[in-house]
Amino acid sequence: MAVKSLEELRKLRKDYQSTLSLRKQGEHEGDQIELRVGLGTCGISAGAKDTFQALLQEIDQRKLKNVKVVGVGCMGQCTSEPIVEVRKPDHEPLLYGPITSNIVHDFIEDTVVNEDYYKDGTLLIKTYEKVEV
Amino acid sequence: MSNVNLNISELDQSLLVKLDQYIASLEDPNNSLINVLHKAQQIFGYIPHNLQLYISRKVGVSAARVNGVVSFYSYFTEKKTGKxxxxxxxxxxxxxxxxxxxxxxxxxxxxxxxxxxxxxxxxxxxxxxxxxxxxxxxxxxxxxxxxxxxxxxxxxxxxxxxxxxx
Amino acid sequence: MKERLTVLVCGGTGCIASDSDEMLIVMQDKIKELGLDDEVRILKTGCFGFCGQGPIIKIQPDNIFYVKVKISDIDEIIEEHIIKGRIVSRLLFDDPKSHKKVKAHRHMDFYKKQFRIALRNCGTINPEDISEYIASRGYEALAISLQEYSPIDVIKIMKDSGLRGRGGGGFPTGLKWEYTYNQDVNQKYIICNADEGDPGAFMDRSILEGDPHSVLEAMAIGGYATGATRGKIYIRAEYPLAIKRLEIAIAQAREYGFLGTNIFGSGFDFDVEIRLGAGAFVCGEETALINSMTGLRGEPSKKPPFPSEAGYKNKPTSVNNVETLANIPAIILKGSDWFNTIGTPMSKGTKVFALAGKINNIGLVEVPMGTTLREIIYEIGGGIIGGKKFKAVQTGGPSGGVITEQHLDTPIDYESLKAIGSMMGSGGMIVLDEDDDMVEISKFYLDFTQEESCGKCTPCRIGTKRMHEILERLTNMEGTPEDLDILEDLANNIKYTSLCGLGQSAPNPVLSTLEYFREEYEAYAYRTKKTAYTIIDDKCIGCTKCARVCPVDCITGKVKQVHIIDEAACIACGACYDACPVNAIEKP
Missing domain, CATH: 3.40.30.10 (Glutaredoxin)
Structure with a gap:
C-alpha cells in the first residue's frame, strides 16, 4: 500500500495517532498503561530482554488487561539500564532503572497494581526538552 | 610459504554449496567482495587460504586481492578459532x-x-x-x-x- | 559519632508562618525519645525558596524533599523514613505544571539540560513499527520536500540552517549537497556513514537502533536534493542489532512507498542498500569508506577529487554521517530559522555526546552547542565517581585531545574545541580522574591508531609505530629526556605530512597531553616517577590491615606501630590503598 501524497500521509498519521492513543486510553474499562523497555544494545546487554519477558509474564499472571509492554530504542542513560518507562494517561512519564527481571514482581505491584511509585531502585524523571516536530 | 594450503578440494563441499548460492544471488559479486567474505566466515567460521582462492575464482578477482582484503580487515580471520x-x-x-x-x-x-x-x-x-x-x-x-x-x-x-x- | 541522617527543617519566614518552628521542637523531642539523637541530626535551615509548598523538610544524605508537612505527619516521617528507610511518597512535591512527583532534585539533572533533536524519537517509539514513526510526523518532511520544494529549495534550507557534519569534520551539509547537485552527471549516490569507529562513541548506533526511519527519510531527502537515486548505508559489522533494525525499516518503507519508484507520486525514485564494514577504523574516512564499499582494502585516496565530484564508482557522491542525517527531517519540518536559534554563531543546533569513563551518569546526552563542559560533566553527568578529583576530558577519541580544568567553562562548538587543542570528533567524551596516567592514555590511543593505520603512507605507517616505541620506552622507565623532543618533533611531522585525516590527527592525543601534562612525561623521562605505594608515617595507626591484604608480602610492621612498604618488591596493585582505613597510604 504505497502512500501517494502528502494528504494521504497526513491522513495515515491521524489514523495511527488515534490507534496509538486508543492503545494508551484502552478499549477496556479503566486506563491503558504503557510500559516501555529500552531495547538498545546497552539495555539488552544489561538484561533488558529478560526484563521484557518478565514484565509480559507478570502481567499475564496477574491478568492485567490494561497494560501494554513496548520495546523502544536507547533511552540514553546507560548507567541505569535496564530502563522501564511507565506511561499512564494524564501523568508525566516516569523512567525507572535499573529494573532487572528479578524485581519485576515488586515493580508491577508498586507502579501498576497500587498505582504508586516504585520505592526501591532509582527513580528518574524525564524532563528534557524534546523537539516536537 | 610452504605451509600455505591452496588445495580447494579439501574444503567441505556441502558448505561450499551454501556459499555458491549466496554468490549467485548477488547483482554485482565483483564489487561485493566484502559481503561475500562476511558470508564465507559465517558459514565456515574462518577464511583459510584455500577458501580465499576458491572465492577469488568464483567472483573473478585475483587471489592476491582477496588475501589483501582479508588481512586488512580485523573482522576477518584466517585462523580457526576455539569453540x-x-x-x-x-x-x-x-x-x-x-x-x-x-x-x-x-x-x-x-x-x-x-x-x-x-x-x-x-x-x-x-x-x-x-x-x-x-x-x-x-x-x-x-x-x-x-x-x-x-x-x-x-x-x-x-x-x-x-x-x-x- | 557521625550522624547517619540529617533532617533539615526550613526556618524561612514562609515556613515559620506555617508552624515549622513547632515542628522542629516536636521532631527533636521524638528523636530523643527514641534514643536516636546521636544518629540523627536535626537542623533548622534558611529558606529553601519553595515557600508556597511549606513547611518543607529535607532529609540528607538521602536527598529527599518533603513538602506541606504537617505536625501530624512527623510520626510517619520518623517511623517510615528515619527508622525504616522508606520514602513517604504522599509528601513528595507534586509539580503543578506537569503533575509529576519530584522525589529529589538530583534525579532530574540528567535530563534537565538536554535538548533532543537527533535523539527525538529514541526511546519513545518502537523502532520496528513504522506506524509509530508516521504517527510522530515521520516521512512528512520527505513528502513536503517532494511536493512543495525544488532540490534547490531543499539545499537552501540546509544551508540557511547552518547544519554541519556531526561525524567529526564539521563541514556544512548544505554545501556538500550543493556541490553534488552541481555535478552534471546522470548517476549520483548518497552514502550514510555509519562506520562509527571512535572507541567510546555510540550515538550513531543508538540512533540506528532507536529511530532507523529518520535516517532513511533523510537519505531520501538528500537523494532528492542532490539528484541521487541510490542510497547506501555503510555500517560496522559489529552492530548486529542496528543492522537488523535497519533491514526491517527498509522493508517497511518500501512497503509504504517511501522508498522505491515514483515516491509520493512525484516521479522521484530512490532506494537504499546496506553495505557491511569489516572492522577498520580508517573506513570512517570518506574516501577509504568508498574504496571499502567497492570491495577493496579501505585505503584513503588523495583529495581532490572530492567524493562530491568523483566518489562511489567514480560518480558524484554525498557522504553524510548518521547523526547529521537524523537532524534533517526536523529541520525541514520546523524550518531553518528555528534551527538557527539553537547553538552558537558558528555551530548551530545540538550535539550528542557519549559520556563515559570515570563519571557517575554514563550515557548519551544531547545538548545545544555552546553548553559548557562543566555543565555536561557536573550537572548532567553527576560528577566524578567516588568524589575523586577531575583531571581531564578526552574528546574526539584517537584523533582528539584532552581538555583540562582550566577550560571547563568553554562553550563547546567546533571552533572552540579546536582552539584549545582538542576537537569535536564524533562526540565521544571520556572523563578521566586523578588516578589516570596521561602517558598511558596517550600510549593507548597510539596503540590504536598504529594498529589501524592502513599503511598506505609512510608518515602514518612508520611514524606512529616509532612514536609508540618511544612511549613504550618511557613507560618502561628506559627513556631519556631527549625522547620528549624527538616525540614532539615526530608528532608534528606526522601531523603535517600524512595523507588522510587518520594520520594527520593521530599525534593529537600525544601533543595535547604533552602540552597540559608535560610533567607526567618528564617524570618518566627523568625516571623520577614513583612506581610503588608508600605509607605516610604520621598517619599510620598500625592496624596491620595493609600487611594482611598485600599479595606479595612486601609490607612489614608490628601492631600499633608504623608500617613500611618495601618499594622494590611493591607491584603497585593498590590493595593496601583500598584497605587502609585512615588514608595513610600514598599512591605512586
Whole structure:
C-alpha cells in the first residue's frame, strides 16, 4: 500500500495517532498503561530482554488487561539500564532503572497494581526538552 | 610459504554449496567482495587460504586481492578459532576501567596467547574495538553473551561456565 | 559519632508562618525519645525558596524533599523514613505544571539540560513499527520536500540552517549537497556513514537502533536534493542489532512507498542498500569508506577529487554521517530559522555526546552547542565517581585531545574545541580522574591508531609505530629526556605530512597531553616517577590491615606501630590503598 501524497500521509498519521492513543486510553474499562523497555544494545546487554519477558509474564499472571509492554530504542542513560518507562494517561512519564527481571514482581505491584511509585531502585524523571516536530 | 594450503578440494563441499548460492544471488559479486567474505566466515567460521582462492575464482578477482582484503580487515580471520570466542572490549571507556588487566587475567588463566586456540580447543581470546556498551565497562563477551562490570575475580567463573558446557 | 541522617527543617519566614518552628521542637523531642539523637541530626535551615509548598523538610544524605508537612505527619516521617528507610511518597512535591512527583532534585539533572533533536524519537517509539514513526510526523518532511520544494529549495534550507557534519569534520551539509547537485552527471549516490569507529562513541548506533526511519527519510531527502537515486548505508559489522533494525525499516518503507519508484507520486525514485564494514577504523574516512564499499582494502585516496565530484564508482557522491542525517527531517519540518536559534554563531543546533569513563551518569546526552563542559560533566553527568578529583576530558577519541580544568567553562562548538587543542570528533567524551596516567592514555590511543593505520603512507605507517616505541620506552622507565623532543618533533611531522585525516590527527592525543601534562612525561623521562605505594608515617595507626591484604608480602610492621612498604618488591596493585582505613597510604 504505497502512500501517494502528502494528504494521504497526513491522513495515515491521524489514523495511527488515534490507534496509538486508543492503545494508551484502552478499549477496556479503566486506563491503558504503557510500559516501555529500552531495547538498545546497552539495555539488552544489561538484561533488558529478560526484563521484557518478565514484565509480559507478570502481567499475564496477574491478568492485567490494561497494560501494554513496548520495546523502544536507547533511552540514553546507560548507567541505569535496564530502563522501564511507565506511561499512564494524564501523568508525566516516569523512567525507572535499573529494573532487572528479578524485581519485576515488586515493580508491577508498586507502579501498576497500587498505582504508586516504585520505592526501591532509582527513580528518574524525564524532563528534557524534546523537539516536537 | 610452504605451509600455505591452496588445495580447494579439501574444503567441505556441502558448505561450499551454501556459499555458491549466496554468490549467485548477488547483482554485482565483483564489487561485493566484502559481503561475500562476511558470508564465507559465517558459514565456515574462518577464511583459510584455500577458501580465499576458491572465492577469488568464483567472483573473478585475483587471489592476491582477496588475501589483501582479508588481512586488512580485523573482522576477518584466517585462523580457526576455539569453540568459544572470548572478546575483551578495548574501547576507551573499558580501557580506563581496567580492561587491560582483564585481558591479561584471561590469557593467564587459559594459558593461551591472544588470538590462538587454547589447548582444550574451547577458547580463543581476542581484543575488540568498542562494542558501545560503555555503561557496563569493562565488558567481556563470549559469543552473544555480554558480561558487564567484569572484575578479575569474575574471570574464573566466566571461564568455568564454558568449561562445564564442554 | 557521625550522624547517619540529617533532617533539615526550613526556618524561612514562609515556613515559620506555617508552624515549622513547632515542628522542629516536636521532631527533636521524638528523636530523643527514641534514643536516636546521636544518629540523627536535626537542623533548622534558611529558606529553601519553595515557600508556597511549606513547611518543607529535607532529609540528607538521602536527598529527599518533603513538602506541606504537617505536625501530624512527623510520626510517619520518623517511623517510615528515619527508622525504616522508606520514602513517604504522599509528601513528595507534586509539580503543578506537569503533575509529576519530584522525589529529589538530583534525579532530574540528567535530563534537565538536554535538548533532543537527533535523539527525538529514541526511546519513545518502537523502532520496528513504522506506524509509530508516521504517527510522530515521520516521512512528512520527505513528502513536503517532494511536493512543495525544488532540490534547490531543499539545499537552501540546509544551508540557511547552518547544519554541519556531526561525524567529526564539521563541514556544512548544505554545501556538500550543493556541490553534488552541481555535478552534471546522470548517476549520483548518497552514502550514510555509519562506520562509527571512535572507541567510546555510540550515538550513531543508538540512533540506528532507536529511530532507523529518520535516517532513511533523510537519505531520501538528500537523494532528492542532490539528484541521487541510490542510497547506501555503510555500517560496522559489529552492530548486529542496528543492522537488523535497519533491514526491517527498509522493508517497511518500501512497503509504504517511501522508498522505491515514483515516491509520493512525484516521479522521484530512490532506494537504499546496506553495505557491511569489516572492522577498520580508517573506513570512517570518506574516501577509504568508498574504496571499502567497492570491495577493496579501505585505503584513503588523495583529495581532490572530492567524493562530491568523483566518489562511489567514480560518480558524484554525498557522504553524510548518521547523526547529521537524523537532524534533517526536523529541520525541514520546523524550518531553518528555528534551527538557527539553537547553538552558537558558528555551530548551530545540538550535539550528542557519549559520556563515559570515570563519571557517575554514563550515557548519551544531547545538548545545544555552546553548553559548557562543566555543565555536561557536573550537572548532567553527576560528577566524578567516588568524589575523586577531575583531571581531564578526552574528546574526539584517537584523533582528539584532552581538555583540562582550566577550560571547563568553554562553550563547546567546533571552533572552540579546536582552539584549545582538542576537537569535536564524533562526540565521544571520556572523563578521566586523578588516578589516570596521561602517558598511558596517550600510549593507548597510539596503540590504536598504529594498529589501524592502513599503511598506505609512510608518515602514518612508520611514524606512529616509532612514536609508540618511544612511549613504550618511557613507560618502561628506559627513556631519556631527549625522547620528549624527538616525540614532539615526530608528532608534528606526522601531523603535517600524512595523507588522510587518520594520520594527520593521530599525534593529537600525544601533543595535547604533552602540552597540559608535560610533567607526567618528564617524570618518566627523568625516571623520577614513583612506581610503588608508600605509607605516610604520621598517619599510620598500625592496624596491620595493609600487611594482611598485600599479595606479595612486601609490607612489614608490628601492631600499633608504623608500617613500611618495601618499594622494590611493591607491584603497585593498590590493595593496601583500598584497605587502609585512615588514608595513610600514598599512591605512586
Amino acid at each position: 568459544n570466542v572470548v572478546s575483551v572490549c578495548m574501547g576507551t571507556a573499558c580501557y580506563v576501567k581496567g580492561a587491560g588487566d582483564i585481558l591479561k587475567e584471561l590469557l593467564k588463566q587459559l594459558n593461551v596467547e591472544k588470538n590462538d586456540v587454547s589447548e582444550d580447543t574451547l577458547f580463543t581470546v581476542k581484543d575488540v574495538r568498542c562494542i558501545g556498551a560503555c555503561g557496563l565497562a569493562p565488558v567481556v563477551t563470549v559469543g552473544e553473551k555480554v558480561y558487564g562490570h567484569v572484575t578479575k575475580d569474575m574471570v574464573k567463573d566466566i571461564i568455568n561456565t564454558y568449561k562445564e558446557r564442554g
